[in-house]
Amino acid sequence: MKPPKVPPRARALFSQTLAERAAYRNGLTLFFGALLGANLALLDGLDIRSYITLVALLAGVVMAFQLIGRSRSRLYSFVNLGIYAGLLAYAVAYKDSLALGLAAGRLDQLLATLAIWLLGLAMIELIPIIDEADLHPEKEDPE
Numbered sequence: 184m185k186p187p188k189v190p191p192r193a194r195a196l197f198s199q200t201l202a203e204r205a206a207y208r209n210g211l212t213l214f215f216g217a218l219l220g221a222n223l224a225l226l227d228g229l230d231i232r233s234y235i236t237l238v239a240l241l242a243g244v245v246m247a248f249q250l251i252g253r254s255r256s257r258l259y260s261f262v263n264l265g266i267y268a269g270l271l272a273y274a275v276a277y278k279d280s281l282a283l284g285l286a287a288g289r290l291d292q293l294l295a296t297l298a299i300w301l302l303g304l305a306m307i308e309l310i311p312i313i314d315e316a317d318l319h320p321e322k323e324d325p326e
Contacts, residue, residue: 198313207307208252214299216245222293240274243267244297252308263322 199207219241229237247264250323271294 198311199231199307200315201312202315204252204307204310204312208304211300211303211307212249215296215303218296219245219293222289222296226289240270241293241297244271248301249303251304 194307208258223238223241226234244267247260247267250260250263252260275292
């Protein structure tokens with residue numbers, strides 16, 4: 184027995200078009216990129232080595248985020264993300280030994296920003312795609 188067919192309008196409530204997915208992804212990236220930049224601007228007193236280490240790590244994480252849903256290979260994107268997540272986990276576990284020179288709580292704020300960003304991207308990727316044509320079925324012309 185086949186499950187009942189879900190009307191197109193109901194499916195539209197729990198799905199997104201490719202254009203909507205791109206818009207959601209771009210909006211999140213713009214917002215969290217600005218927020219990450221604002222967090223970096225508040226990092227006073229970092230020596231150049233610590234600053235370069237932190238910026239390189241954050242750049243890698245942001246690039247890994249951008250691969251999610253865009254890479255030809257999901258395995259590659261998740262392995263890449265796993266590597267940077269591991270580096271971030273190391274940063275949390277051994278933040279005192281990293282000697283980044285961050286003020287108390289700054290690393291936690293940066294990590295919270297990245298975690299919320301990743302959660303938002305994951306939510307966008309998990310919402311199914313619907314074809315634009317399914318949203319506006321052609322009306323039959325009565326003759």
